[in-house]
Amino acid sequence: MAIEAEKSAWGRSWSQTRNLVPHPDQAADAIRRQCVRLAGKAGQAIPVDPSHPVALRPDTAYLLSARIRSDNGATVRVELGGKSAVLDADRSWKTVSLRFVTGPNDRWLERIRLVLGSEGEALIESVSLREDRPHSAELLWEADPNRAMPGTYNLLDAAMLDRLVEAAEREGIYLQLCVITRDLYMKHLKDPQSDAYKRAVEHAKNLMRYCVARWGYSTHVAAWEYFNEIDPGLPTDAFYQQVGEFVASIDPFARCRTTSTWHPSARDCKHPAIDIGQVHHYLRPALGESGYDESAAVAHWARFLREHGARKPGLIAEFGLADDKWGLSPLMKEDERLDHFHNALWASAMSGTAGTALFWWWEQLDRQDGYQHYKPLAAFMASEPLGIEPVSPIQPSASAPRFRAMGLRGTGRVLLWLFDTDTNWHRSLVEKKPPERATDVEIRLTGLTAGKWKLQWWDTRSGKPFAERTISVSGHETVLTAPVFERDLAAKLTYIADAN
Structure with a gap:
């Protein structure tokens, strides 16, 4: 479409x-x-x-x-x-x-x-x-090979998008619509002083005017995305500034504006007329050990988004297992439990990005019923005031290098995810290493307010708490000993009362 x-x-x-x-x-x-x-x-x-x-x-x-x-x-x-x-x-x-x-x-x-x-x-x-x-x-x-391009809009595709927006409204889904065809514009965006560049800007404004007029009524259109994976080396700053100012002047809901490139672009993340930073990343054999652990990859790109798009929401907007030609990895089908998908969802939720990592292979996820992995995370997050109260990503230390702890800290609240990196996708699918039960794993937190806290341990597969107790915090460092677990588990800390 x-x-x-x-x-x-x-x-x-x-x-x-x-x-x-x-x-x-x-x-x-x-x-x-x-x-x-x-x-x-x-x-x-x-x-x-x-x-x-x-x-x-x-x-x-x-x-x-x-x-x-x-x-x-x-x-x-x-x-x-x-x-x-x-x-x-x-x-x-x-x-x-x-x-x-x-x-x-x-x-x-x-x-x-x-x-x-x-x-x-x-x-x-x-x-x-x-x-x-x-x-x-x-x-x-x-x-007709001579119809105006750009400038001709496919009305059948527009009618399909009408239905898609209506379905999003029925199902409570919010859309980030990518509307400008990269290959149609990219060849014209090489010189900001050229007539071709200026015409491309005007064509893009016309298209955005059409999109705002036709779909801008819906509050379920959450963001406008200009391009999918345009060349990050092109001088697009002027394009984003001019088109962004125009969109801001006509969109009554002042939606976020975003774009994406085929390699991560720090410049785009920093651009004042780009409201959401994006990266796309695939776990491919060519990456070697740096691509073996899905949680480490998510944490790395979340830090990139925070560094270059400070105070902006960021998204890992494409993610997944791929071969070295960027096609679907055959290993995805072998991951019958979709553990790599589960791990990337939890890691991204705890990394400070604006949403979970968005997997490209949606058809394969559908075949493998990947939807079941969203519900436990949604249940874990359901009572959290995300978007209302500020939170900051934290990476507490764990008692052994094998374990990675990630989390979010807010006012009187801490969310944690503990992952056994020996169960990452490469260990599981390539090395065929079976998971082992983890015992006596400690997580060390600093800077908690002194007083009483409620500690809940959550099963990330069922989305339900399985243990709860009250702990007292008095010093600079708080040590939590995790229950026996396999693969991963999550925790919530909620401040109850001060020490007095």
Whole structure:
């Protein structure tokens, strides 16, 4: 789904066709025009493949047409389902047409192909499908390679986003909408003084105006994200400043503005018109030992966000196990319990980021029923005044290097997560090391207010407390001895009364 993107009947935004070539009739000083090139031996074909199915009306006459020319007299056949029309092309543009009438149950356009009937090369333009009556609408608008890009919005995709926003409202979900297609703009953002850069800024403003007007009504649209993984080396400061000021002037809810890059960008995190800092990180074999522990990776990037985006919310907005080509790691399927996912959720919740790490492999999480891991963490956090009272991330020391303690401290409250790093994803999935029961693990906290505190130990799999007692704090350091556990556990400390 992309509101403004170079997807068409000839390719998609992520996989552009090589069949589009400069139009032979355009003047040297004219706006660049393109047409479709079909070349090869007899039988070579190009599909006309819009990004959405094209709806038809039953019992209705339609006219499919195209203009074709060939310098070597190639024959071109237009195929639609079991019907076809043939044109012997020459050096002048000629029109081939195929008229058909839909049946009483025909509601969708069948597959269209352009096929060479003889070896050679042909150029094709003006591929069109309309009802066979005056002033009918163009149904193959995505087959026009010369429509304004950027500047043309896909209204079917916009309607899909309408439904998505409505579903978010029903289900209590808040969305960060990424709206600008990176590859459409990135090539124009190389020189802030250039006309291309200035046009890109204006096109982005127009698109953001459309988005605010169409979806800005919903309080379940929480943030606008400009790009997904744009080049961090581009001089985008002026773009974010100008577009950000414009969005701030038209958005009645003053939503947060954010963006992302394909490598972490400290500059973007610091930018005054970027309200949420983001990083994307994948645990890949190429990282070696630095990528073996999901909790350490989360802690590292949370510190990066705090350092470069001080006093801003930060998100690890993409995360997960990947191969060295950035594809889904086969190890994810082997992690039947999704322990690496569970660990990353708890580590990010305790690291001070604005939300849990957002996993890219949502389809695989769905297949493995990853949703069950959210509920225990949500139960643990349910009574916490996050976003109301300030909290700071802490990393208490543990009694052995094998254990990592992470947590959040607020006024009279401390949240803790204790993780056995010997159960990280690499130890579990690659080294096949079984988990061991951990006993007599101590966590050392400093700076707690003297007095009585309620201590609860929580099971991170069930999302329920299993032990509770009152402790007294009197000195600079407080030592907690964890119950026997396997893999991880969590704790809450709540201040009850002063020492007197």
